[in-house]
Amino acid sequence: MKKKYALLGLILFLTVQSSVSARSTTTEEPASLVISTQESAVSAQNEVGGENEKDEGPVLPKIYQMRVDTNISNRYAKTLITSKVKNLSPKSQEATFSIVTPDKAFISGFVMEIDGKKYEAYVKEKEEAKKTYDEAVSSGFGAAHVAVSARDSNRFTVSVNVEPQSKATFYLTYEELLLRTSNKYELVLNIQPGQPVKDLDVVVNIAESRPLKFVKVPSLRSGNEISKNDSKIDPEADIKTVNETAAVVTFKPDIAKQKLLASGLGGEEKNGLSGQFVVEYDVVRDPQGGEVLVDGGYFVHFFAPEELTPIKKQIIFVLDTSGSMSGTRISQLKDAMKSILGELHPEDTLSIVEFSSEIKVWNIETERVTYKEGESPFWGGYNKPPVEKLDILPESVVASPENIKKATEVVNKLDAFGGTDILTALKVGLKVVGTNKNPQQNHPIIVFLTDGEPTVGEVSTEKIISTITELNSGQVPIFSLSFGDGADRAFLQKLSLKNEGFARHIYEAADANLQLENFYKQISSPLLTNVTFKYVDNNNVYNISKQKFPIFFAGSELYTTGIYDGSDFLPPGVEAWGINGPIILKPKVYQATGNLERLWAYMTVRQLLQQREVDKDKEPATQAVLKLALKYSFVTDVTSLVVVKPNETSAVNTEDAAKDTSRYPYSMNLPKSGVALKAGSPNSYPVSSLYSARSGITGRFAALGPSGFSGMPMYQFAAPQSIHASGFGGTSSAGLPGLAGYRTTPLYPRAPPQYASTPSPTLQIDSGVGIRTEEENFDITDISPTTTLAESSSLPWLKDVLNENGTITINEATYPLGQNETLGLGDTCTNSVNTTNGQCTLLHECKVIQSYLTDFATYKQHFCEIKGFAGVCCPLPQP
Incomplete structure (x- = not known):
C-alpha cells in the first residue's frame, strides 16, 4: 500500500496511573495515549504482513543522535529529550517513539519533526476524548503496544511513518519537583537505545539558590534491581563546579565505552548501553527552620x-500471612523483617501483628500468640476442635537486644495460609496502639503490608477506608506496602492518604527484601x-x-x-x-535563582491531585487542577496532550511502565537492551525511550530511542517553539542553543496556520480515552531552528524587547546585542548573580547566567556595557 501524508489532529492521552509507590494522583480513571488511523485493524495487519509479501525483514532505523538535557534549580527540574533517527530502508517504516517518564512528572511539551516540518502538541481538557475513544474502538481501528519494564513510571508512546532515507526528530519535555530522601536528591536516567550510538550526550546542569554540599555520580545501575557501586561500571562522568551554587555534569560515552559498560551490566555489546546514569546532590541548608x-x-x-534528636517511636508491623504470601514472598518478608528489626533504636517499642483469616498479635517476650480474632479457615461448622481462648492484648515491647532476638524468632515462625481479613487486621493494629502508655514519648506508626485484596470479612475497600479513618481518631500514620501485582495499590494509596501516611509498592523481584529495607530506612528516624x-x-x-x-x-x-x-x-x-x-x-529568607511561578504551579497541581484522590466529591479539585494544568500546559489526570502529526499510524496506549511485556498480545519481539529499567529506590524516577520500526514484516522491532531521565528539578531549555522547554548551562539540542528560566512563552511568534490543499476532517484523540472527528484544521507551527539569540535561546522575553534593527534599549540608550561578535571577557563588574563579582561579556557568550534571566527586568539588573554592545555581568568561575 502506498503511503500518503495527511494531517490528523491527535490527542495523546497520558497515563499518570503508575506504581502507587511513587504516585499521588488518582487511579480512578487510568488515562491512555491513543493514536489511531482511519484504517481498520484488518487492513493495517494486511499492510504490515500480508500473505503475498515476502518477509525480507526491514533495515532497522538508525539513531544518529540522542540528547538528554536536564536543568535543575530550586529542586525543580525540566528535561528535554531529543532523539534523531533516519530510515535507511528503501521502504517506508513506522518509527515509534516511546518514553518512560518519572511517575510524578508532568509532560509539558512534545514536538515531532518529519521531513523538515515540525508538529507541536498542546494541552486540552481530558473529558472531550472519552467519547472519541469508544468511537475508535467500535470502528475497528488497529492497536499496538510498545511495552518495556520500568518501576514507578509511566509510558508515553507515539508512532509516525518515515519515508525511505528520511529523518525524524522527536522532542519531549517534562518537569517535576525533586523529592529528598536519604539526605540527598537523586536524578536517575535510564539509557537503553538498543544499539551503540555515535552521538550520545547527557548534560545535567545544577544551579541552586543555596550552596551545593556535594555532587556525585555513582556507578551505573542495572535497572530493575537495587545494586551497589561497582568500579567496572563507573561512567567516569565529568563534574565541573561553576560556583558554589552551580555545577555541570556531562556523560558522553563513545561507542567503545558504551560497549564496555553494556558488558559490565550483563548485556550484549551489540545492543549498546542499557543501564541507569545517576546524579546525586544536596545543598547546604539552615539546620533549623529551613x-x-x-x-x-x-x-x-x-x-x-x-x-x-530523633523522637522515640512505637512501630506496629501488620503483616499479611495469607496463603498468597507462601513461598518466595514469605521468605523475602522474613529476610526483610530481620534486617529491619536490627535497625530499630533501643528506645523504640514494637509489636508484630500477622493476619490472614485470623488476626494474631504476638507477645514478643514469650514468643507466643496471646491475642487472636477471627477463625482458622481449616475449621468451621461440625467437629470443630476446642480452641484456646486468646484475648490478652500484649503491650509493645522495648527494642532491646534481647527483645530484638526474640522478635526475630517470632518472624521465623510466620507461616502463610488462609484468606485476607484487612479490616479486622487494621482494627487490631489500632488496638495495639492503645497499649502505648505514653504516646508523647513513643510516637505510634503502623506499617501495613499486603499482597492482595480483602477476601474475608469486609471486602468493600471504601468501607474499610471509611471505618479505619473514623476509628483512627488519634491520626496514627499508616504506611502501606503493596507487595506484588495482586495488591490493590489504589486502595492502599487512598487508605494511607486518609490516615496521615503514604503508600509504596514492593515489586516482586529478587530484591524485594532490599526494597522493604529501603522503605523502612525512610521512616526509621522521626524528628x-x-x-x-x-x-x-x-x-x-x-x-x-x-x-x-x-x-x-x-x-x-x-x-x-x-x-x-x-x-x-x-x-x-x-x-x-x-x-x-x-x-x-x-526559617531564613533568600532571593530565589530563577522564576518560581512554575514551581508553585507544579506543587499546587500535584497536591490538588492528591486531594482529588481521597475526596468523595472530586469536582472542586478537578476544576482547580484543570484551570492550572491548562494554563501551565501540564498533562495530568484531567488534561490531555494534543499533537498534529502525519497520518498512517497505529493506535497506541500509554500504560504502567512496570507491566511485563508478556502480558500484551502483540508481536513486538523487542531486544532486551531496549527494556527501560528502574532502580528500586522509591524516588528514582526513570525516563527511557525506544523506537520500534516496522516495514511490512510483523514481529521485527528495534529499540532505537533516546535515554530516559528521572526525578529532578531544572531550568528552561532552548527547545522548538512553544515546547515549554527550558535550559541552563551552555548545552544545545538539535542545534537549539541556550538556556533560560521557567517561563513557557513561545520562543518566537507562531507561523500562520498551514492547511492541506483539500481540507479533510481531522481526527482527535484526547487525553481521556477517545477519538473524535471534527471539521477543522489544526495550527501546524513552523519551528525550524534559527541561530538568533532571541529565537533559539531560552530567553523568550528577548523577542518582545528587540527593536526592528535587532538592538535593545536600556536606560534610554540603544545597544546592539553583538550576536555575531566574539569579544571575550571585559571589565570587572559587581552586579552578577547574588550580587557577586563578575566580568562583562556579551549575552550569548555567558551561557551560565542565561537561566537566571527570566525576564527583561532581571536582565537589566545584571546589564553592563562592553565596547558599545549590550552585555551581562557574567559570574566568575569557582576557583
Whole structure:
C-alpha cells in the first residue's frame, strides 16, 4: 500500500496511573495515549504482513543522535529529550517513539519533526476524548503496544511513518519537583537505545539558590534491581563546579565505552548501553527552620532541619500471612523483617501483628500468640476442635537486644495460609496502639503490608477506608506496602492518604527484601510530629499549598508554596513537637535563582491531585487542577496532550511502565537492551525511550530511542517553539542553543496556520480515552531552528524587547546585542548573580547566567556595557 501524508489532529492521552509507590494522583480513571488511523485493524495487519509479501525483514532505523538535557534549580527540574533517527530502508517504516517518564512528572511539551516540518502538541481538557475513544474502538481501528519494564513510571508512546532515507526528530519535555530522601536528591536516567550510538550526550546542569554540599555520580545501575557501586561500571562522568551554587555534569560515552559498560551490566555489546546514569546532590541548608525562597510574588519554603534528636517511636508491623504470601514472598518478608528489626533504636517499642483469616498479635517476650480474632479457615461448622481462648492484648515491647532476638524468632515462625481479613487486621493494629502508655514519648506508626485484596470479612475497600479513618481518631500514620501485582495499590494509596501516611509498592523481584529495607530506612528516624507552617497575616499570603504535616523523618524534606503581596516577605514560624515537647523554628529568607511561578504551579497541581484522590466529591479539585494544568500546559489526570502529526499510524496506549511485556498480545519481539529499567529506590524516577520500526514484516522491532531521565528539578531549555522547554548551562539540542528560566512563552511568534490543499476532517484523540472527528484544521507551527539569540535561546522575553534593527534599549540608550561578535571577557563588574563579582561579556557568550534571566527586568539588573554592545555581568568561575 502506498503511503500518503495527511494531517490528523491527535490527542495523546497520558497515563499518570503508575506504581502507587511513587504516585499521588488518582487511579480512578487510568488515562491512555491513543493514536489511531482511519484504517481498520484488518487492513493495517494486511499492510504490515500480508500473505503475498515476502518477509525480507526491514533495515532497522538508525539513531544518529540522542540528547538528554536536564536543568535543575530550586529542586525543580525540566528535561528535554531529543532523539534523531533516519530510515535507511528503501521502504517506508513506522518509527515509534516511546518514553518512560518519572511517575510524578508532568509532560509539558512534545514536538515531532518529519521531513523538515515540525508538529507541536498542546494541552486540552481530558473529558472531550472519552467519547472519541469508544468511537475508535467500535470502528475497528488497529492497536499496538510498545511495552518495556520500568518501576514507578509511566509510558508515553507515539508512532509516525518515515519515508525511505528520511529523518525524524522527536522532542519531549517534562518537569517535576525533586523529592529528598536519604539526605540527598537523586536524578536517575535510564539509557537503553538498543544499539551503540555515535552521538550520545547527557548534560545535567545544577544551579541552586543555596550552596551545593556535594555532587556525585555513582556507578551505573542495572535497572530493575537495587545494586551497589561497582568500579567496572563507573561512567567516569565529568563534574565541573561553576560556583558554589552551580555545577555541570556531562556523560558522553563513545561507542567503545558504551560497549564496555553494556558488558559490565550483563548485556550484549551489540545492543549498546542499557543501564541507569545517576546524579546525586544536596545543598547546604539552615539546620533549623529551613529556607524560604522568594521571587516575583511567589515563595517556596523548604524545611529539612538536621540538628534535631530523633523522637522515640512505637512501630506496629501488620503483616499479611495469607496463603498468597507462601513461598518466595514469605521468605523475602522474613529476610526483610530481620534486617529491619536490627535497625530499630533501643528506645523504640514494637509489636508484630500477622493476619490472614485470623488476626494474631504476638507477645514478643514469650514468643507466643496471646491475642487472636477471627477463625482458622481449616475449621468451621461440625467437629470443630476446642480452641484456646486468646484475648490478652500484649503491650509493645522495648527494642532491646534481647527483645530484638526474640522478635526475630517470632518472624521465623510466620507461616502463610488462609484468606485476607484487612479490616479486622487494621482494627487490631489500632488496638495495639492503645497499649502505648505514653504516646508523647513513643510516637505510634503502623506499617501495613499486603499482597492482595480483602477476601474475608469486609471486602468493600471504601468501607474499610471509611471505618479505619473514623476509628483512627488519634491520626496514627499508616504506611502501606503493596507487595506484588495482586495488591490493590489504589486502595492502599487512598487508605494511607486518609490516615496521615503514604503508600509504596514492593515489586516482586529478587530484591524485594532490599526494597522493604529501603522503605523502612525512610521512616526509621522521626524528628518532629504535628509540623505546621504559620504565616504572618499582614503578608497577604494566599493560594498556599499544604501547611500541616503529621510527621517529619530525618533525611527527607517538607515543603510548602504560595503567593504573597507586598515587597517584603516576613518569614513564617514552623510549629512542631520534638523529643522535648513543642518547639517553634524560624526559617531564613533568600532571593530565589530563577522564576518560581512554575514551581508553585507544579506543587499546587500535584497536591490538588492528591486531594482529588481521597475526596468523595472530586469536582472542586478537578476544576482547580484543570484551570492550572491548562494554563501551565501540564498533562495530568484531567488534561490531555494534543499533537498534529502525519497520518498512517497505529493506535497506541500509554500504560504502567512496570507491566511485563508478556502480558500484551502483540508481536513486538523487542531486544532486551531496549527494556527501560528502574532502580528500586522509591524516588528514582526513570525516563527511557525506544523506537520500534516496522516495514511490512510483523514481529521485527528495534529499540532505537533516546535515554530516559528521572526525578529532578531544572531550568528552561532552548527547545522548538512553544515546547515549554527550558535550559541552563551552555548545552544545545538539535542545534537549539541556550538556556533560560521557567517561563513557557513561545520562543518566537507562531507561523500562520498551514492547511492541506483539500481540507479533510481531522481526527482527535484526547487525553481521556477517545477519538473524535471534527471539521477543522489544526495550527501546524513552523519551528525550524534559527541561530538568533532571541529565537533559539531560552530567553523568550528577548523577542518582545528587540527593536526592528535587532538592538535593545536600556536606560534610554540603544545597544546592539553583538550576536555575531566574539569579544571575550571585559571589565570587572559587581552586579552578577547574588550580587557577586563578575566580568562583562556579551549575552550569548555567558551561557551560565542565561537561566537566571527570566525576564527583561532581571536582565537589566545584571546589564553592563562592553565596547558599545549590550552585555551581562557574567559570574566568575569557582576557583
